[in-house]
Amino acid sequence: MGEPDLTADYLIVGSGAVGMAFADVLLTETDATMIIVDRYQKPGGHWNVAYPFVTLHQPSAYYGVSSRELSKGRKDEVGLNKGLGDLASGDEVMAYYDTVMRHQFLPSGRVQYFPMSDYKGEGRFVSMASGKERRVSAKKYVDATFLKTTVPSTHTPNFKIEDDVRFMPLNDLPRVERAPAGYVIVGAGKTGIDACLWLLENGVEPDMIQWIMPRDAWLLDRANTQSTEEFFENAMGAQAGQMEAIAQAESIEDMFDRLEACGYFVRIDTDVRPSMFHGATISTLELELLRRLKPNIVRMGRVQRIEPDRIVLDDGEIPTSPDHIHVDCSARAISNDEIKPIFDGDTITPQMVRSYQPVFSAAFIAHVEAAYSD
Numbered sequence: 001m002g003e004p005d006l007t008a009d010y011l012i013v014g015s016g017a018v019g020m021a022f023a024d025v026l027l028t029e030t031d032a033t034m035i036i037v038d039r040y041q042k043p044g045g046h047w048n049v050a051y052p053f054v055t056l057h058q059p060s061a062y063y064g065v066s067s068r069e070l071s072k073g074r075k076d077e078v079g080l081n082k083g084l085g086d087l088a089s090g091d092e093v094m095a096y097y098d099t100v101m102r103h104q105f106l107p108s109g110r111v112q113y114f115p116m117s118d119y120k121g122e123g124r125f126v127s128m129a130s131g132k133e134r135r136v137s138a139k140k141y142v143d144a145t146f147l148k149t150t151v152p153s154t155h156t157p158n159f160k161i162e163d164d165v166r167f168m169p170l171n172d173l174p175r176v177e178r179a180p181a182g183y184v185i186v187g188a189g190k191t192g193i194d195a196c197l198w199l200l201e202n203g204v205e206p207d208m209i210q211w212i213m214p215r216d217a218w219l220l221d222r223a224n225t226q227s228t229e230e231f232f233e234n235a236m237g238a239q240a241g242q243m244e245a246i247a248q249a250e251s252i253e254d255m256f257d258r259l260e261a262c263g264y265f266v267r268i269d270t271d272v273r274p275s276m277f278h279g280a281t282i283s284t285l286e287l288e289l290l291r292r293l294k295p296n297i298v299r300m301g302r303v304q305r306i307e308p309d310r311i312v313l314d315d316g317e318i319p320t321s322p323d324h325i326h327v328d329c330s331a332r333a334i335s336n337d338e339i340k341p342i343f344d345g346d347t348i349t350p351q352m353v354r355s356y357q358p359v360f361s362a363a364f365i366a367h368v369e370a371a372y373s374d
């Protein structure tokens, strides 16, 4: 154990959206110095390895750091988000965080940034490029890795895939050069939705797509998540509707019925009762397009294994072929359900203190850190 060769007020591990939002508020509201460490080569966290057609699913106005607007302040005029606030693409999110780091954080002289660096604990991190170890002495440690966002390109599916099966994360879909016999989308969260929409938008007929949906999801109507005055009635109406539904509900089931009746929740298939809710938002146009896939939804539980000629699921099996492309959308964005104290001695662990707002929550927690002594 060598002596520390780096010192700062804060050691922040993770330069994803959470670490960046936290550091930004400290920069604006304090004189603190900080060291930011991350395994990726650029700030932005999971957006480094996102699929080429990814976008935010909430308006850009809610994302990024407090001191710099990510939103272009305009509505989409074309496409499936037409009429609603702009959704930054993955490339835009990456370029944005690069600008924040290179033109704000580093020129401040108060931030030292160590990309390509694996944090090992106890103030120690190792450069993945050079192998060099550094030791940090900091007054506070900020764990901005805690939400454990997983994405298809970095996660290992929890089912078996036999040889001769064409299987890919949705990142590789744009590289398909020859139409397969069909597409099988595994997973029904935000990435599964994105994969289906991308195929449909690229002219793939619905009967070429099978959608393995272990559970149906309640979804949020994106029109209710807009930040502009034009959508005041949607946004505030949905909040009021939510409170009324919760107050008047006589059971959990009744609450979900009421939340749907007031327009807070929507679902793809109104004949099937959803049993999951991960906070994904959807536009009316996206919902209409996805409903074209209703006859092709496979509800037989989770995939156990994919063989060249069949897919074995918990509750049955369906045929497939080596000419089918199986697309992995089974990663679960925020995968950590654990809750721990945010402020715990010298350690700060940003978590969500506002529903569906990891980034706002991180900025808010940093403000509390900056403004209150205990």
Ligand SMILES: Cc1cc2nc3c(=O)[nH]c(=O)nc-3n(C[C@H](O)[C@H](O)[C@H](O)COP(=O)(O)OP(=O)(O)OC[C@H]3O[C@@H](n4cnc5c(N)ncnc54)[C@H](O)[C@@H]3O)c2cc1C
Residues within 6 Å of the ligand: 013, 014, 015, 016, 017, 018, 019, 037, 038, 039, 040, 044, 045, 046, 047, 054, 055, 056, 057, 058, 059, 063, 117, 118, 119, 120, 144, 145, 146, 147, 148, 149, 150, 151, 190, 333, 334, 356, 357, 358, 359
């Ligand atoms: C496709 C998609 C779309 C999304 N859209 C939205 C949206 O519109 N709005 C919204 O609010 N949320 C959205 N989310 C949710 C997501 O949780 C947030 O986008 C947010 O990026 C989470 O940030 P994070 O910093 O917690 O995680 P990450 O982006 O995963 O960042 C964590 C960082 O920690 C680093 N790290 C981990 N361990 C170590 C270690 N030992 N040493 C060094 N570095 C380490 C990682 O390299 C990574 O860069 C979306 C998620 C996905 C997958």
